[in-house]
Amino acid sequence: MRIGLLGTGPWAQMVHAPALGGHDGLEFAGVWGRRPAAAEELAERHGTRAYADADALLADVDAVAVALPPDVQAELAVRAARAGCHLLLDKPLAPTVEQARAVVGAAERAQVASVVFFTTRFQSAPQAWIAEQAERGGWFTGRAQWLGALFGGAEDSPFAASPWRREKGALWDVGPHALSVLLPVLGDVRRVTAAAPGPGDTVHVVLDHAGGASSTLTLSLSAPPAAAGTAVEVRGTAGAAVLPEGTEEAVVAFARAADALTEAARTGRPHPCDAAFGLRVTEILAEAGDLLDRDGG
Structure with missing residues (x-):
């Protein structure tokens, strides 16, 4: 090719x-x-x-x-x-x-x-974890924290000057990563039930999934460097499962x-x-963004 x-x-x-x-x-x-x-x-x-x-x-x-x-x-x-x-x-x-x-x-x-x-979907350990949890099913709730320090002390990053990241913030930059993990495990989102702003560009989003589970997202590019990091956990009939760290570049x-x-x-x-999955992620992000705009976030 x-x-x-x-x-x-x-x-x-x-x-x-x-x-x-x-x-x-x-x-x-x-x-x-x-x-x-x-x-x-x-x-x-x-x-x-x-x-x-x-x-x-x-x-x-x-x-x-x-x-x-x-x-x-x-x-x-x-x-x-x-x-x-x-x-x-x-x-x-x-x-x-x-x-x-x-x-x-x-x-x-x-x-x-x-x-x-x-x-994350193309890193071997997270990819295997996502497939395993999707097959297991029975999930009751999930949470994803995707916290970056791009605007919280890591301004020397080559991505800090990105105009679209400045405009769209964490919801659109790291939100897709969180959704790419949760959707295959918990099912499609029936609706975004809440979206609230936090410090800087931080947003908190609550999702209702088609499989009956609910999940929360905490997304930020404004975290202090010491607080930056990623954590995803799901809980259900099989107990709790935590997304392993992707170690590959x-x-x-x-x-x-x-x-x-x-x-x-x-x-x-x-x-x-x-691209169809990318569209679905875009639809969910837009719905959360609309809630934030409506409530003055």
Whole structure:
């Protein structure tokens, strides 16, 4: 599979390009970015070609990986699908439900495969845990805490200057990760029953799941560095189960996501983390955001 990269920012440099360039089963065919000089530098570093025009890259590849802000990703994903490219996308799929639906619709009409890179879902220990708990069932409640320090003392991070993270906050940045773990274990969300603000961009969300369980999310990018971290726990008839820490680097997880895209393209079988799942996550985030806006959060 010939795959191109759309984007040249920190995530593209740290994860996407190294994973694609080092993948034995892919041909890393080129890079396009909104900053041509950055595309040239990234392409040279990984022995591939820089494209000045995104549509020219789309015409030359079988698939694209996208490392761009959600609104830019959504627009380019539609164009890529129309060009017949399989889609390896980032979370969140889009900043609005309408844009996310446009991506899903374009992929379905073009009959291209899609995978959204929820990092935890492609790390081996968490992936096995999620499958085990989903099979076990009988869950009564769950909780997820996804606390980052991006705006709470880690401003030297290359992601701290991200305009979309500043605008959308933890709900849209780390919320997708929490949902990607809870949904396959507890079932789809019937409704968001509450959403309340906390310090900084912190939000607390309460979910009612189709399987009868309820869950709570605490999401933040404003935690003090010493308080940052992730914890997910579910409780039910089998007792309590805690999500194990993912020890593999994001590059390794992203390479697995690329493998998943290749398999979905080869077999025609949708991956559990496809664009349709990304749309569902977007719908839940939008519902929580609407509650926050309505209540002045």
